[in-house]
Amino acid sequence: AQSVTQPDIHITVSEGASLELRCNYSYGATPYLFWYVQSPGQGLQLLLKYFSGDTLVQGIKGFEAEFKRSQSSFNLRKPSVHWSDAAEYFCAVGRTDKLIFGTGTRLQVFP
Amino acid sequence: DSGVTQTPKHLITATGQRVTLRCSPRSGDLSVYWYQQSLDQGLQFLIQYYNGEERAKGNILERFSAQQFPDLHSELNLSSLELGDSALYFCASSFSGTGSGNTIYFGEGSWLTVV
Numbered sequence: 001a002q003s004v005t006q007p008d009i010h011i012t013v014s015e016g017a018s019l020e021l022r023c024n025y026s027y028g029a030t031p032y033l034f035w036y037v038q039s040p041g042q043g044l045q046l047l048l049k050y051f052s053g054d055t056l057v058q059g060i061k062g063f064e065a066e067f068k069r070s071q072s073s074f075n076l077r078k079p080s081v082h083w084s085d086a087a088e089y090f091c092a093v094g095r096t097d098k099l100i101f102g103t104g105t106r107l108q109v110f111p
Numbered sequence: 112d113s114g115v116t117q118t119p120k121h122l123i124t125a126t127g128q129r130v131t132l133r134c135s136p137r138s139g140d141l142s143v144y145w146y147q148q149s150l151d152q153g154l155q156f157l158i159q160y161y162n163g164e165e166r167a168k169g170n171i172l173e174r175f176s177a178q179q180f181p182d183l184h185s186e187l188n189l190s191s192l193e194l195g196d197s198a199l200y201f202c203a204s205s206f207s208g209t210g211s212g213n214t215i216y217f218g219e220g221s222w223l224t225v226v
C-alpha cells in the first residue's frame with residue numbers, strides 16, 4: 001500500500017538551531033517526493049521536490065531534503081531555523097499527479 | 112501567491128444544505144485537483160480533472176461532485192451536508208495530468224463549516 005509516515009507530530013526548536021523533519025514512504029516504484037509548508041490559515045506552499053538525479057535537493061527559504069532510496073526516506077533539513085518557519089510541514093509522494101500526504105509535523109520555534 | 116484562486120474563502124452553512132466551491136487554476140494549467148483537509152482524516156485526495164475530463168478519483172463521497180468547465184475553472188459541489196463535512200477544501204492545479212512529475216500548486220483553500 002502507498003503511504004507516507006511523518007513520525008514526529010510536533011517538534012519544538014530554538015531559533016537558530018538546526019532542524020530535521022523526518023519522512024518515510026511506502027511506494028511501489030520510485031516516487032516523486034515533495035515537501036509542502038502550511039502556515040496558519042494559509043494554503044500549501046511547495047518547499048522543494050525530487051523527481052530524479054541528485055538526491056540532495058535545495059528548496060526555498062533555505063530548506064533542503066535528501067532522498068535515501070535504501071531507507072525510503074526524504075528528510076527535510078534546515079541549518080538555522082527562523083521564527084517565521086513556525087508552521088506545519090507535509091511530506092507527499094506520488095508517481096502520477098495524485099499526491100499522498102503524510103499527517104504533517106507542526107514546528108514550533110522559540111526565540 | 113500560487114496563482115490558484117479559490118472562492119469563497121470561508122463558508123458557514125447548515126446541515127442538509129448544498130454548497131459550491133469554485134477554483135480557477137494557474138494560467139496555462141490544464142489539470143485541477145480537489146483535496147479535503149480535516150482534523151481526523153488529514154489531507155485526502157478527492158478528484159482530478161484534466162482538460163474538462165475526470166482523470167482520477169479518490170475518497171470522494173457520492174454526495175460530492177465536481178466538474179471542470181471549458182475555461183478550465185472547476186467547481187466542487189457538496190450536497191446533503193453533514194457536520195463531518197466541515198473541513199478545509201483545497202484546489203490545486205498542474206500543467207498536465209500525465210504523471211510526468213509536474214509540480215502541483217495549491218490554492219489557499221475554502222473553509223467550510225457545517226452547523
